Structure formats: structure tokens, C-alpha cells
Amino acid sequence: MTTSLTMNLPVFVVIAPLFVAIMLPTFARRMRLVEGLVIFVEALGLVGAGYLAYTVLSQRGAPLIYQMGGWQAPWGIELMVGNLGAFFLLVISGVSLPVALFARGNLTEEVGGKERITRFYVLYLLLVGALSGMALTNDLFNVFVLVEVATLSCCGMVSTRKHPRAAEAAFTYLILATLGSALVLGGIGFIYMITGHLNMGFASQEINRIWQTNPHVVWLAFSFMLVGFGVKSALFPLHVWLPDAHSTAPSPASAILSGLAIKGYLICLLKVLYNIFGHTLMQEFAVHRILVLAGTIAIIAGSISAFAQDDLKRRLAYSTVAQVGYIVLGFGLVNTKGLTGALFYMASHAVIKSTLFLAAGAIIAVTGRKKVSELAGIGRKMPITMGAFTLASLSLIGIPLLSGFVGKWNLLLGSMESGNIIPTAVIIIGSVLCAAYLLPVIRVAWFEPAPDEDWKDPGISQKLALIILAAVVVILGVIPGPLLELAGRAAADLLVLR
Amino acid sequence: MKDFILKRIAAIILPFVCIYGFYVILHGHVSPGGSFAGGIILGLSFIAYSTIYGTEKGRAKLPERVLTWTESYGTLWYVMMGMVGIVRGVPFLANKLAGVDLGVPGALSSGGLISLIGLGVGIRVASTIVTLFFTMMEEES
């Protein structure tokens, strides 16, 4: 029994959230049960992901391969629990559990009645399941299907708000994301037509063997994949849907969208770039330069746009655009340090941005004020919420001993190693800009006189969620050890010559 | 709609459309077609019924509760069929490896779990199409 459980753990991690999600609509009215089940399955996912990460860390070398239905690699679908998969699974379950905790009993205002809340939770669990699938899958077409599940559930969550702008934002998001997935599907089609394989390992071998006979097709597949996943993960010129979608969604949804969904697409991009084309082909086609350039522009432009926003949630949404720039820049550095930095930055940004969005959501729910300039003195009235917000912002800026610093430091080392001065400078300038748009919020909240109103911290489970997330931010900064080790090994795996 | 001829002809044709949908679902593994095509045909027969006789009558045939249950349990059926493999000690969604009898090729009962999964998916697709239709129609009125 135990061996069967551990043997099939990769599948269980993916289908447990889906299983609960499928079951939930049949007992929509019993709210306690629904919320309990959601948190229970998230906790189970965390345990499973922790166990998988422990297994991967303790047995160096070969990744765990799970063959769906017992069919061998080129014929069937493979799940691969490598360092990358275990790392991302840990991030997913680590962030989605506190967010679910925050959502508990807190959605009536933003989502509506019991049935609507249940449906919201179903979409949430479907998103988590699809993201876990993305972390583990080793098959190209499976990536497309999972991306589609994630896109639909994201759009569904955005459209749950009553305001008509939510529907508008969801429509723009849906159209652009579908455009992106059409491009991704096209890219998969081109790869399939010249290699004849959908499995990433086999396709990679084949494409590295034959790319010289049709270089244009490889180049086209590269650009389709880059633009497709770029739209989905809001890489700078393609980010137009993000600010609306992320600022109008209910706050737990904003947290999960900004924190995890975008990272899922980035992980898919990473897998396609490094596991299929490989870094030699990337350098041959100068894709790494494009990535560095796109990341640089995204950091500068995203930060400046964030600075111009007065709406708190919109400011955070634009900040996500800038942070995606850091991660993509790390992908383009093509060395171990840079990739480690990008991966760790991904994890820390997932935690930080969820904290920021949840805190912003709590503040808006209590005070009803959305503008940064109206938040005077909120820190004294809501110390825990604002404390978590402050810690997370400091971490995003890159203060030492907080999680953001570790990622940025590795990115800096990587960019110095690559010998290019521009990314190094941009990472530092980005930190300054980040301070410029986040520190005013903190200053207004703590150092200006508080208005005479009865504002309090939110309920117990919301406080707990914020405290957990803030604690994770600090812990990752002080002892990054195991997670950094996992990220480093994942980066080394990605750079292995094929 | 109040058209007499339309109603009479629909009453004659629709049962056959419904049965044809089931036929396509069940013969997906021996002939062209399959659970998705069959499921759409099956769903369309109900949609045609509700357009011709009115949404209320269609709703009376398929209440919301039934649709929710078929949707949830139709998808769950798939996962359960996958679990057969795990129970038998082989990977998820295994069919031949799980020791299921594959039957005589070409017979209706061949293919082991494939025909069972196909049936579940077909009914699930039909209920999805009908739910989408009802949701949009009720918003309209």
C-alpha cells in the first residue's frame, strides 16, 4: 500500500486537486465542508511535494520517470520528476495553501453567494492541478492542454467579480491568451513536423541532429513559442491584458494569478527553450540575446508604469510586469548562476506578490480605499496586514536577509559571469525603481497621521495566511539552503549538453 | 415556437437522433467517430428539443441537478477508470497492463476500459453542451 502510494505520488499530486475540484459542485451548499476540503487537499499537496522534493534531493542524478498507462516514452506520455519539477511543485503548493487559507470565509464580498464561492474554489483547484501538471509533464502536447486548462480557469476567476469591468478584462485576457496558445500550438506543430516526436527528450535529440537542414523552421518554432508564452506570461510589449485582469480579479485570485499562473507559463517556456532546443541551439539562433533584451526593457518599462499608477492593485500588477522581466533576463543568461537566480527569484516573487496582493485585498476590503494616496496611517490601524506588506515590499526591493535578495544576488553574479554590462546595470536600476514605487506606500501607511476610523486587521485565518507568507519571505532570505540547492541543481540539469 | 409540422417531425426524428448519438459513442472504437462526436450529437438532440418545444419543457426533462451530477460524475468516471491501473499495481490509466480482457477485435465489447471510458466521456460531453445551451438561453429570457 505504501509503496503503491509513493510510486504513484507524481500522479496523485496532479490529480488530487482535480479530483476534489470535480467533486465540489455536488455539495455546493455546505460551505464549511467545501472550504475544509480545499485546505485539506492543498495541505496534502504540500506534503506530497515536500516528499517528492526530499526524494529528488536525496537521490542525486537520474530523475524519477513515470510512464502514464505503462506506455514507454515516445509512444505514451511521461511525467518527469526532476529537480525543476520538484522545485516548482514545492512553490505551487507552498503558495496556494496560504492563499486558500486567506480565501476562507472572505469571499462573500467579492464573489457572491455560496454556489458562486464553490465554483470559484473549483476554478482555483483546477488551476492548481494544471500548474502541478505543467511542473511535471515531459510531453509537448500535454503542455498545450494544461496551458489551456490554466488559461480558462484564470479567465473564469477574473470574471467572477460583479463589476462589468471584470468581464471586459476577462474577455481581453481570454482573447489574447488564446492567441498565445494558438501560437504555442503552432510552434508545437512545427517541432512535431520536423522531428516526429512529442516527447521532449526525443524531440530534443532529433532537433539537434537535423536543425541544419531546416533552420528557418527551427527559427519559426522559436519565435512562435517565445511570442505565445510571452503573451501568456505578460512579457513587456505583450502585457496589455495583465494590469486590468490582475487588478479587477478578487484578491485571492489576483494573488494566485500574479504569483503562480504566470510562473507556470514561464516554467513551460523554460522547458521548451532548454529541454527541447537546448542552450547550444539557443546560442546559435541568438535567442538568449532576445531574452536579455526583452527582460531589460520589461524591467525598466514595467517599473516606470508602476510608478505612474495611483491605484494600489494596478501598481502591484505593473510591478509583476517588471518582475517577469527579471526572470526572463535570467533565462537569457545561459549560465548556472543566472538560471539559479531566475528560478529562485521565481519562487520568492511568487511568495512576495501573493503577500502583497492579499494584503492589498485585505486593506481594500476593510477601508474601501483603493488609491495609494488615501492610505494614510493604515499601518497603525492594521499592523499585521501592513507589516506583512512592508516585509514583502522590502524583500521585492532586494534588502539583504529577505528572500528577494538571494535571487537578485544570483542574477547579478550570473550577469557578471556572462560578461555583459547592461543586464548588471539594469538589475541594480530596477531595484532602485522598485524602491521608488513601493516605498511611498509604506511611508504613507506608517508615517502619516491615521484618520479617526474603526479599521481593524481582518479575521483569524486571513491573519494566519499573511503571517505564514511573511514568515516564508524571511525564512527564504535567512536560510535559502535547500530551495537554493534544488534551484541550482535544476539549473545545472537544464544546461546539460544534449 | 408554435409550428405544428415542426413539432410533429421533431417528435419523430429526435428519438432516432438520440439513439444515433449513443450508437456513435458506443462504436467509437470500431468505426469512425467516437465519444466526442457522439456526445455532441446526443447533446444536440436535447438542444433541438428545447428549441422546438421551449426551454421550460427541455428543463423539465433535464433538471439542473441532474446536469450537475452527470458533469461531475462523468469526469470522475474517467479518473476512476484510471485508478483501475493503480489498484492493480500498474501505472495510472493502464488498460492492457492492468489485466483487463481486451475482447474480440471488432466486437462492441472489445477494447477493455476504452469503451467504458468512451461512454463516460460521451455522456459528459452531451451534458456540457446542454448546460452551456441552457445557461445562455436562460440569461436571454
Added chain:
Amino acid sequence: MKIKNILILLVVLLATYGILMAVAELPPYGMPDNPVHNQVSERYINEALEDTGVLNMVTAIVLDYRAYDTMFETIVLFTATLAVVITLKSWKKEGER
């Protein structure tokens, strides 16, 4: 607005030219020795009957070799239904309340 549309048209035409260059380079259409007809498809064609016991190879792939994809496909449908319902239906009830 007009200028923007013309710009988009130009970009799209340029992209079309690039894509056509690549498409011309693809293996010739309909030839039996193209890379897609490799050991993967050979196994599906020759051994599907023995492996799965069904005559329709497409069904064999959809529901057996790549059944995991199809599971997510049904889940996509499930997601879409839920998203439609959460967008349209209960929202009306909320509005009336």
C-alpha cells in the same frame, strides 16, 4: 486608428513572408518518408490492435496511449462549463438580491 491598422497590416504581411519562407522548408506534403512517419506512428499503426484491442487507431491513441491528455481535455470542458455558469447565471441572482 487607421494608421494603427495599416501598421498592423504591414507587420502581419512581413510575418507572413517570414512564415512562408519557413513553411516552404518543411518536408514535402504527403510523402511517406517524412519525419512524422517514424517509429512512433509505425507502432501506432502496426500494434494498436494488439496493444489496445480496438480497430480505430485514433480512438486507441485518444483513449489509451495518450489517455492522460484526454483526461485534461474533459477537464477543459468542465472548466469551460463552470466559467460560463459563473459568468452568466448566478450573477443574475446576485444582481436581483
Added chain:
Amino acid sequence: MKILIDKLIINYPYFISVVLFMIGALTVLTRSNLFKKLLGINIMESAIFLLFVAGGNIRGGASPIIGKATTESVYINPLPSALMLTGIVVSVSVTAFALALIVRLYKSYNTTDARRIATMRDEVTER
């Protein structure tokens, strides 16, 4: 240029699918009517399906059901067809959801034009 055209004539299904894809992309990007945007998306996805299915075809091949092939014909590759079955269902789901959103937007703004909606955005409040 001549070689390009010759190769495109050999690969005519791919050529058609690229043209369709670009028509779809142009529709999505330039039209402001929400329905037309949705139609553009559908055209794009159909173009990709065509590309896939054409990629698996063999001239004179038989459809991949055992018993269909004669002695001189071979079976075509069943994998792209199977994949596109999944792709079509995904496209149907996206279309359904987009239609639902259009219905809701029409209820709120009384128009399906994206530009008009953008101008009315600040006037409409929660309903």
C-alpha cells in the same frame, strides 16, 4: 523567389493554413467588434488544426482504421488527427466562454464594440 513558390506549390496545404492563420490574426488585431475578434481566434485555431492534420497525411493513404487499407495503400499517421480532436474540444470550450462574456458585456454596455465599451467604461458602475 521561384524556388520558394515551387516549394509552396508542393506544400500547398501548409501555405493555405498560413494564409488562414494570418487572416485570423489580422481580424483579431484590427477589428473592434468582439464577435469578429472571436471569429478571428476561431479561424486561427482552425488554421493550426489544418497544419497539423495535413502534416500527418500521406498522398493516397487510407484512413487509420484497421481494414481500410488495401494492399497498395498505407495508413496515414493517426497521431495528428488524435491530437487535433483534443485541440478542437479546447477551441469549443474557449468559444463558449468567450460567448458568455460577450453576452454579459452586452447586458452591461448595450454594445459589442470594444471601442465604444472603452469610452463607456467609467460611466457604468456595478449592477
